[in-house]
Amino acid sequence: MDMPQERVPETVAAAFEDLDAAAFAPLDPAEALDLHRAINERRAQVENGEALKHLRSL
Numbered sequence: 001m002d003m004p005q006e007r008v009p010e011t012v013a014a015a016f017e018d019l020d021a022a023a024f025a026p027l028d029p030a031e032a033l034d035l036h037r038a039i040n041e042r043r044a045q046v047e048n049g050e051a052l053k054h055l056r057s058l
Contacts, residue, residue, distance in 0.1 A: 027035065
């Protein structure tokens with residue numbers, strides 16, 4: 001199946017030229033810890049604990 005040409009960027013760089021280099025800067029340890037906590041809290045809200053226990057027991 002052919003991709004429509006109007007949806008494919010001419011170069012890879014063209015697709016990423018709007019990104020700021022600061023977006024890829026490493027987080028400081030406090031920010032990283034807060035981010036990990038937020039991710040874990042979200043997982044606890046979304047995931048089904050009983051289903052996870054069952055999957056881990058397999």
